[in-house]
Amino acid sequence: MALSRKLSITLLVLVLSCTAVLSQNFSDRWTGFFSFVSVRDIQQGNDRIYAGTENAVFTFDLSTEELETITTINGLSGSSLTTLYYSENFDLLVIGYEDGLLEIVLDGEDVLKVVDIQNKPTIPPNRKRINHLAEYNGFLYISSDFGVSVYNLERLEFDDTYFIGEAGEQIQVRQTAVIEPYIYAATKEGGLRQALIDENNLIDFERWTRVVGGQWNAVQNLGEEVVGLRNSTIVARYDPGVGFTDLETYNVPVLDFQVHRQVLTITTAGSSFAFEPGYVPLNQVSLPFGSEDILQSGLTHNNVFYLGTEESGLFQIPFGSSNPRIILPDGPILNNPFSVDATPGQLWVNFGEVDVAFNPFPLNFRGVSNLREDVWTNLSVEEVFDANDLVSIAINPEDPNEVYMSSYQKGLLKIVDQVPTVLFNETNSPLEIPNGNTGIGLRLYGLDFDREGNLWFLQSRTNEGLQRLSPSGQFQQIDISSIIDGEAELALTEIAINRQGFVFFGTAESGLVGYDPATGRFNRIQEGVGVGNLPSVDIRALAFDNNNRLWIGTLEGLRVLFTVNDFFEEGSNPQASEIVFLEDGVAQELLFAQSITDIEVDGSNNKWISTATSGVFYVSANGQETLLRFTKENSPLPSDNVQDMTIDEFTGRxxxxxxxxxxxxxxxxxxPRDNLEEVYVYPNPVRPGFVGDVTIDGLTDRANVKITDIEGNLVFETTSQGGSVLWDTTAFGRYRVASGVYMVLVTTEDNLETTVSKIMIVR
Structure with missing residues (x-):
C-alpha cells in the first residue's frame, strides 16, 4: 500500500470515525511470548495463510514459508478472537472478537481499532460477539449475536446495523452470504432469513423474510447455489421456489463451514471435507484414530487442507496425503501462564492454576515451558510425571540448571538441565498427605532459596507446613502449630527469605508469619491497628528489597515492614506501614485496596507491583513516586490480571x-556487577531524533558516575543504585548538551577500580 493511501486512511479515521483509532506499536521495548497452538479461524490471501489464534494472528508465506506473528506488541487488543477475514480488494485483514471489537490490520503492520460495537450501550455485553465476516461490493457484513452490521471497507466507517428478529429484536446471526439478488442470514433463533441486497431500507426488519425455520449455523454461496448448515449436522441446498433439500447429515457437529475460491470446506473435530460447486466431493482427510488433536477450523486452498487444531497449531495436508505438516510459531505451551521465574538468559513458565480461594479443582494437567537463547522447550505432562497444578517456580541461584516447581496436589518437582528428574511425594520423601486425604493431596505452594542453598517451601493443610530441602537432599519439616493451626488454615501462600536467613511466609486467613531458623522462634502480624496493621490477612506477595525491608502484598492492599531485625525479640509488637504520598496536596495510600499478585525488586531497588485488576505499577525505591503504569489500554499487556512477574537481573527485562x-x-x-569489566553505554552514538535516556550499564553498586565534555566540563554526576544509571543527555537537567564526544568516568565505591567510556552525541 502506498504511503499516500496510508495517509488518506489515517485522515479518514480521524475525520469520519471518531470511535476508531490507530494502535501504538510497542516493538521497541516490548516482546511477546504467545502460544499459537489453538487456531480458531483461517483465511487466505496475498499469498499467505492467516491463522487466528486465541488472541493473536500468525501468517504463513506460501512462497517463502516464513512465519510472522501479529500480537499485542504490534497493537492487537489481546481479547478473545472469534473470526478473521482477509479482503484482497483492499489488502486488509479484519479481526473480530468476543467483546464486539473489530481490528483492521493495514499494510500488515498498522492496527486500526474499531470500537463502535464494543462501546454500544444499547447492545448487551453478552450480545456483542462477532461470529463471521463477509465482503460484498466493498462492504463488510458483520454477523454478530445481535444482528448484522455493515462496514465500508473503502472509507473505513460503519454504514448501517440491521436488527432482523421478529419485531426488530436482536437475534444471533451466525453467518451471512450474498447470492444476488439476495442476502441470506443464518440465525440461531429465527431460521434462515433473506432480503434483497439492493433494498434501500434493510434497516427495516420487515424487509427480512424467513425462508425456513430452525437453527441455522452457517450459510455460504457455492457456485450459484446457496448451501447452509442446520442444527450443526445437516448440510442443505436451497432451490428457489422449492425450498431447502438436505444433502448430507454428519454424525458429529460441524465446527467450521466456509467457502474459499469456490471450494466448500466442512470441518468436524476429527475430519475435514472439501466440495466443489454442486456439492461434488473433492477430497477428505481424517485425523489418525486415537489422535489427541482436535480440529476446530478448516480451509482448502490449491488442493491443500489447512486445518486449525486446539492444541497443535495449523496442519497443512495436501490432497491424497494423511500426514500433516505442523505450522506453528515458536512459543510456550499455553496463553495462561500462572507463574514465572528467570535467571540471566533463561525463563521458566508453568501453567498450574488455583482460584482466588486456593481451590485447585477442576484439576489441570499441563506441561512446563522453558525459554533459552530465544528458543522454547516445552515439557509435556507425561515428562513432568503427570504433576498437576504446578503453581510456583524457584531456580537455584547457585546452579541455574536446577529448577524446582511446586504442585498443589502432587508434590515437589525437580528439573535438571531441562529434564525432570524426580517428583518428591509421599512415596519417596518425608512429605505426607494430611490425614491420608488424597482429595487434598500434597498442596505445595511458595518456594524460595536461602543464602546457604536451602530450598524452603510451604505445604498447606498440615501442621508441618514449613519445609526445608538442604543442598545434600535432606528434608526438614517444621511444625507451625505454635503460631497458627496449619491443619485448619485454608492455605499457606508465598515465602521470602532475607539475607539474615529469616523466613517469612504468608497465609490466606492468618496474616504474615515469621520464623527464625537459628532460634526456632515464630511471630505473626495480622489485620488491624495494634496487631500488625495489615489491610488483610490474605497474603499474596512478599519481597525483600535491597534495604532489607519486607514489602507485603495482600488481597486488599500493600504494606511495608520497615524493620525485621527485632521481629522475633521477646515482647516485640511489629507493625507494618502503609506507603503514603501526596497527590495534589492530598495524602493518598499507595495501592489502596488493590488485590496485589506479585512484587519484584529491580537493580535500582525500585518495585514492580502487579495486580489482579489494574495491571502493573512501577514505583520508586521508597514507593513515593509511580514511575510507570502499564495496563491493557496503554501497553501490550493482554490482560490487566497479571498473575506473576520476574526480572532478568542482568538485562533488566x-x-x-x-x-x-x-x-x-x-x-x-x-x-550490580562485581567489577567494572562489563561497563557499556547504549545507545551509542546518540543519533538525531533519539528520544529517551542513555543507559550506562554493567556498574557495581554505589559506583560514582561522572560525564564530562571533551574539555572536562562536568555535565552529569550520580551514584548508582544497582547495575545501571540513566542520563537524559542534558547538563544537570538545564539544557540539552551539544553534539560531540562525552567521557563517562566510573569509579567503584571503594575507589579501587575505575573505567572510562565514551559517548558520541549527534544532534
Missing part, C-alpha cells in the same frame, strides 16, 4: 504473566 499471555518489557535497571 521484566516478564509479565497475565491470564491471557506472556509479555516482557525491557527495563533499564539491572543487578
Amino acid at each position: 521484566v516478564y509479565f504473566a497475565t491470564t491471557r499471555g506472556l509479555v516482557s518489557y525491557d527495563g533499564t535497571s539491572t543487578a
Whole structure:
C-alpha cells in the first residue's frame, strides 16, 4: 500500500470515525511470548495463510514459508478472537472478537481499532460477539449475536446495523452470504432469513423474510447455489421456489463451514471435507484414530487442507496425503501462564492454576515451558510425571540448571538441565498427605532459596507446613502449630527469605508469619491497628528489597515492614506501614485496596507491583513516586490480571504473566556487577531524533558516575543504585548538551577500580 493511501486512511479515521483509532506499536521495548497452538479461524490471501489464534494472528508465506506473528506488541487488543477475514480488494485483514471489537490490520503492520460495537450501550455485553465476516461490493457484513452490521471497507466507517428478529429484536446471526439478488442470514433463533441486497431500507426488519425455520449455523454461496448448515449436522441446498433439500447429515457437529475460491470446506473435530460447486466431493482427510488433536477450523486452498487444531497449531495436508505438516510459531505451551521465574538468559513458565480461594479443582494437567537463547522447550505432562497444578517456580541461584516447581496436589518437582528428574511425594520423601486425604493431596505452594542453598517451601493443610530441602537432599519439616493451626488454615501462600536467613511466609486467613531458623522462634502480624496493621490477612506477595525491608502484598492492599531485625525479640509488637504520598496536596495510600499478585525488586531497588485488576505499577525505591503504569489500554499487556512477574537481573527485562499471555518489557535497571569489566553505554552514538535516556550499564553498586565534555566540563554526576544509571543527555537537567564526544568516568565505591567510556552525541 502506498504511503499516500496510508495517509488518506489515517485522515479518514480521524475525520469520519471518531470511535476508531490507530494502535501504538510497542516493538521497541516490548516482546511477546504467545502460544499459537489453538487456531480458531483461517483465511487466505496475498499469498499467505492467516491463522487466528486465541488472541493473536500468525501468517504463513506460501512462497517463502516464513512465519510472522501479529500480537499485542504490534497493537492487537489481546481479547478473545472469534473470526478473521482477509479482503484482497483492499489488502486488509479484519479481526473480530468476543467483546464486539473489530481490528483492521493495514499494510500488515498498522492496527486500526474499531470500537463502535464494543462501546454500544444499547447492545448487551453478552450480545456483542462477532461470529463471521463477509465482503460484498466493498462492504463488510458483520454477523454478530445481535444482528448484522455493515462496514465500508473503502472509507473505513460503519454504514448501517440491521436488527432482523421478529419485531426488530436482536437475534444471533451466525453467518451471512450474498447470492444476488439476495442476502441470506443464518440465525440461531429465527431460521434462515433473506432480503434483497439492493433494498434501500434493510434497516427495516420487515424487509427480512424467513425462508425456513430452525437453527441455522452457517450459510455460504457455492457456485450459484446457496448451501447452509442446520442444527450443526445437516448440510442443505436451497432451490428457489422449492425450498431447502438436505444433502448430507454428519454424525458429529460441524465446527467450521466456509467457502474459499469456490471450494466448500466442512470441518468436524476429527475430519475435514472439501466440495466443489454442486456439492461434488473433492477430497477428505481424517485425523489418525486415537489422535489427541482436535480440529476446530478448516480451509482448502490449491488442493491443500489447512486445518486449525486446539492444541497443535495449523496442519497443512495436501490432497491424497494423511500426514500433516505442523505450522506453528515458536512459543510456550499455553496463553495462561500462572507463574514465572528467570535467571540471566533463561525463563521458566508453568501453567498450574488455583482460584482466588486456593481451590485447585477442576484439576489441570499441563506441561512446563522453558525459554533459552530465544528458543522454547516445552515439557509435556507425561515428562513432568503427570504433576498437576504446578503453581510456583524457584531456580537455584547457585546452579541455574536446577529448577524446582511446586504442585498443589502432587508434590515437589525437580528439573535438571531441562529434564525432570524426580517428583518428591509421599512415596519417596518425608512429605505426607494430611490425614491420608488424597482429595487434598500434597498442596505445595511458595518456594524460595536461602543464602546457604536451602530450598524452603510451604505445604498447606498440615501442621508441618514449613519445609526445608538442604543442598545434600535432606528434608526438614517444621511444625507451625505454635503460631497458627496449619491443619485448619485454608492455605499457606508465598515465602521470602532475607539475607539474615529469616523466613517469612504468608497465609490466606492468618496474616504474615515469621520464623527464625537459628532460634526456632515464630511471630505473626495480622489485620488491624495494634496487631500488625495489615489491610488483610490474605497474603499474596512478599519481597525483600535491597534495604532489607519486607514489602507485603495482600488481597486488599500493600504494606511495608520497615524493620525485621527485632521481629522475633521477646515482647516485640511489629507493625507494618502503609506507603503514603501526596497527590495534589492530598495524602493518598499507595495501592489502596488493590488485590496485589506479585512484587519484584529491580537493580535500582525500585518495585514492580502487579495486580489482579489494574495491571502493573512501577514505583520508586521508597514507593513515593509511580514511575510507570502499564495496563491493557496503554501497553501490550493482554490482560490487566497479571498473575506473576520476574526480572532478568542482568538485562533488566521484566516478564509479565497475565491470564491471557506472556509479555516482557525491557527495563533499564539491572543487578550490580562485581567489577567494572562489563561497563557499556547504549545507545551509542546518540543519533538525531533519539528520544529517551542513555543507559550506562554493567556498574557495581554505589559506583560514582561522572560525564564530562571533551574539555572536562562536568555535565552529569550520580551514584548508582544497582547495575545501571540513566542520563537524559542534558547538563544537570538545564539544557540539552551539544553534539560531540562525552567521557563517562566510573569509579567503584571503594575507589579501587575505575573505567572510562565514551559517548558520541549527534544532534
